[in-house]
Amino acid sequence: MNLKQLSTLLGLSQTTVSRALNGYADVSEATRARVRAAAKAHDYRPNTRAQALATGRSRVIGHVIPKVSTHAMVNPIFADFITGAGETYSQCGYEMLISVVDVAEEEAAYRAMKRRGLVDGLIVSAPRMNDPRIELLDGIGLPYAVHGRATGTDRPYSWLDVNNRRAFARATDFLIDLGHRRIALINGLEAMDFAHRRRQGYEEALRARGIAPDPALMQQDEMTEGYGWRATRKMLAQPDPPTAFLVSSVICMLGVRRAIEEAGLTLGRDVSAITHDDQLSYLREDGPVPTFTATRSSVREAGQRLARMVIDRIDTPEAPHAHELLEAELIIGRSTGPAPG
Structure with missing residues (x-):
């Protein structure tokens, strides 16, 4: 069809x-x-090549992944985000192009996409502090939207982000209310904007309750299970170890739990921990009480909404830039409890 x-079947104009x-x-x-x-029932699929020739559009959205972070390609957080974005693309007649490049070739990749007409727009992921890609893409002239924000960048741009500062301030307050004073932060790399904001929230909450942030209780690195394990082991070996941990990723949290158990301690009784949980589709629990207390947001929903945002930029580039700040829920699980006596 x-x-x-x-x-004709629907009685509507083409x-x-x-x-x-x-x-x-x-x-x-x-x-x-x-x-x-009706399109689904009659297996109608638009001819994207004909559309591109007629409109001058490729009907493709690009994602450029620098090789320094190629581990993200198998990271379940990235997979869920791409799934959400892909759902919106398919509903709106777009396809996706993922390009994995050397870090030094990232700018060239964006310019080639524009020059060759490969994409109509882009989603920029993992923004850094003072991210140079904002100015670069403005100069190239490709519509884009950013998954996160770039502190230090004054140029206007469209973005969708989780309120990381507020989420980690709230989690820190919750641990303080439970009586914890030695609260460790196992953070992502703080050159990344989300990690910078999470540390802000953590430190602000400590200071507001009269607790001085202790550099010995703060770690930053790539968010892997091994990093969570190593950082937790190191902190638990201190003369005055933390009684609680605030963890930037559920992947790291698996390592935190392993280190706590190897030390002969019980998570939620001897040591408490809160993680940021991106509500990953295949790590969901069916029980009434979650294993981990978590600040939770849906990365799949973020992908859906950000894809819609970049398509809107393509359709109406003269419109004001859109900004959407999502709040994370604090979900109480079995990994937190009162500070030990």
Whole structure:
């Protein structure tokens, strides 16, 4: 079935059907749902090559992954984000291009995408402090949206982020309310904006309750299970070890738990820990009480919403930049309890 036949079947113009399938906001939700249902029922698929020739658009969104972080390609957080973004792309008639490049070739990759017309827009992930990609992409002229924020960058840009500062301040307050005073931070690399904001929230909460942040209780590194294990072992060996840990990733948290158990301690009784949990689709628990107390957000939902944001930038580049700050929930699990006597 082609577009003309589908339009006749629905009693709508070809323009309306096309815009409904591509997710344009000027088509009502009821009409979009009706058109999509008919397209699915009759196995209608738009000819993306014909669309590209007719509109000058590739109908592709790009993701550039520097090789320094190629471990992200198998990281479940990255996988869930891409799944969410892909769901929105397919609903709106877009495809995805993932390009893995050497760090030194990242700028060239963006310029080649523009020059060759490979993509209509980009999603920028893992923003760094004073991230130079913001100015670069503005100069290249490709629409983009950022997953996170870039502290120190004054240029306007569209972004979606989790309120990392507030999430970690709230988690630190919760541990202090439980009587903990020696609270360790196992953070991501603080050149990354999210990790910088998490440390801000942690330190602000400590100071607000009269507790001086202790550099000996703060670690930063790539967020792996091994890093969580090594950092926890090191801190537990201190003369005055922490009674609680605040952990930047559920992957790190697995290492934290291993180190606590190897020390002969019980998580939630002898030592407490809170993790940031990206609500990963295949680490969800079915029990009534989660294993870990966590500040929780859905990275899959973030992918869905950020994909919609970059498509809006492509459709209406003159519109004001969109900013969306998501709040994380504090979910109480079995990994926290009162500070030991």
